[in-house]
Amino acid sequence: MSLEKYQKKRNFQISPEPSGKSLDMKSSEGPLQYVIQKHRATQLHYDFRLELNGVLLSWAIPKGPSLDPSIKRLAMQVEDHPLEYGGFEGVIPEGEYGGGTVMVWDKGEWTPESDDVESALRKGDLKFTLHGKKLQGSWVLVRTRGFGSKADKSWLLIKHRDKFAAEKDIEEEEPRSVLSRRLLADIARDEGGNVEKASTGDPKEGSRRLTRSADRESTRKKRVKR
Ligand code: MN
Secondary structure, eight states: OOSHHHHHTOOTTTOOSOOSOOSOOOOSOSSEEEEEEEEESSSEEEEEEEEETTEEEEEEETTOOOSOTTOOEEEEEEEEEEGGGGGOOEEEOTTSTTOEEEEEEEEEEEEESSSOHHHHHHHTEEEEEEEESSOEEEEEEEEOOOOGGGTTTEEEEEEOSSTTOOOSOHHHHOOSOTTTOOOHHHHHHHTTOOHHHHHTTSOOHHHHHHHHHHHHHHHHHHHHHO
């Protein structure tokens, strides 16, 4: 695995994204990093990343993950990303590769459910457990038949049936950054991005009001507990 493709696509003089060229690579010992970045680029999508062998394996999921085991979400495999990318939240300048606003939507660790991850990836059937702030429990990525040059890049992300399976729309109900609690529009505003474009990736006003009252509710409950 190499970051050559990642580095070729980007100009680090212009983009604030990590170059992946730093020598102090995190050791591969200990828990494996998992992150999902919500990315309002040309199209809104969710970048699903799993640490393996010193890089982040990456898939772009147009609709984001679903907690409902009956719903399969298309996941297009993209170039490996550097480990430091997992902490990146900000704005990629317009005109650059992936230009737009990036949010750390979920973060945590992952555990493969098979001993031989490389062979599971080759077979196109990777089962794993997520220990994130929003996503938990057992999931699978299965390779599917794609078209043309994307033939071997198309996968489906599916939730397994367990106690973390649910029918709620997690993208609508939990739209904020797990790092900063910001919405995409907040990040764009803070970091000099296109606020109007970013806001089209946030839930519409009606559901945002619901989210805000849910936030207030959980704050109130915490206060009551103390
Ligand atoms: Mn992306």
